[in-house]
Amino acid sequence: MTAPLSPRALTGSAVAEPVLVVSGLTKDYSGRSVLRGLDFALPPGQSTALIGANGSGKSTLLRCLVRLVEPTSGTVQMLGRDVGALSPGALRRFRAEVGIVWQRHNLVPRLSALSNVIHGAQARMSSPRVWIQSFAPASVRDEAMACLERVGLADRALVRVDSLSGGQQQRVAIARMLMQRPAFILADEPDASLDPQTGEEVMALLLALVRETGLSLLVISHRLEHTLRFSDRILGLANGRIALDLVTQRADAAGLRRFFNHVEAA
């Protein structure tokens, strides 16, 4: 493993045509800098873990990538588009291509798993028929069932999501994300509110999607063992800057702990 705070290794930049290029990205909140000029690029078909202490700006970075939070300055090139220059309509179409898995799964609690998954089709359809499974076209229902089957929940399709376990709800959220047919996945601590085994299953599922479909994944996780097992590359954020960038094969838990200790000491 490389030294945790060594200059960034250009592990990702060796691959041509990156799916994500971030240049000079900054974000200030009331004069306080959360992101201070980030520069990095991600190649397609890789799982990249984003680590950092609480408040280091990881979630802000993820939201800035799709302009759920507007960056203060800098550019984001994602899936071949200059995200900052997109009009509201183009931004909506762009977001449809980016699947986001949240720490809180953010499902609609009173609706069934199938209805929630069908909501993912709103990425490309604006018809009221994709508001609820009862009115959805047969092709949409079939695709949603395939997504539920992919996450192992086809037999729970008509169960209300608020009666499912935390792990099952996170799987439904992943199925909804698959229904979007995304080209890029952002995951904000998808394992945070789950027990160790369920969290591991969810992370394994995300990595399997990367391996099987060639999707790109940028995932935030506080669990070092998940970072090491389920990513190809690790980016470490500290004080609003990329302070660590290394190939996961060259990383180990002790090195990552040193990174966190150094960040806390600083």
Place this chain on the structure above:
Amino acid sequence: MTAVAPSRFQHRSLLEYAALLLALALVLMALVSTAPAPDRLGSGIARLFAPSGLLTQMFPPDFTRIVPISGKLLETFQMAVAGCFLGLILALPFAILATDRLSPHPLVRHSARALIALFRTVPDLVWAIVFIIIVGLGPAAGVMAIMVDKIGFAGRFFAEAMEETDPGPQDALRAIGANRLGIIGSAVIPACLPSFIATSLFALEKSVRGSAALGLVGAGGIGVDLKVAFDLFNYDEALAIILMILALVVAVEQGSGWIRRKLI
């Protein structure tokens, strides 16, 4: 060392005591100016029970005109249902436009809130008089009055319910690329449905109670018959009408309570 218990009462400033005294003075002035004098109240109550008094003449209630009165009671109920239905349907878009997160523009939001407040603040009897001028005497004016009153009532509660919903699912759908209508239809309305149903049932109860009084100003329903019965001193028939209104209101309240328990 043992902890010392804090003072039982908080220290108040002179200004706070002055405000309290002013509030008390306002209440006392209102009571002295408008409340009935005890001697007048006493003699009035005594007159109620005199041989020619109201209560004496009311009993026993006269149900000889039960068939036409039942027809009017049905009309009253129909006015309440139609006005309530139209009001609830129109309250939803008003509420959406009045909600911080869903309104397209602050100007639209403030306008929607102002209209809802106007509809709510003006009493339904006043709306009934306005609509009698517009559409003439009869149940149509009553339906319109109930509709406007319900836009004000349900619009406020619908908007509050939408403000209080978890923003997470809405943000997730926005991140997916769903449009505003999709977010409302997929996330907001399903999440608010229990609250919407409860508000709608309360609105129906309120409409039934209100619709009985609208006839007093000529806006249709059983209120017309009640006014005529009092005007002609047919107090026994008036009591029969009051008892039938009571039965209708209690039946609707029991029914809506049962539906609330079943659905929510």
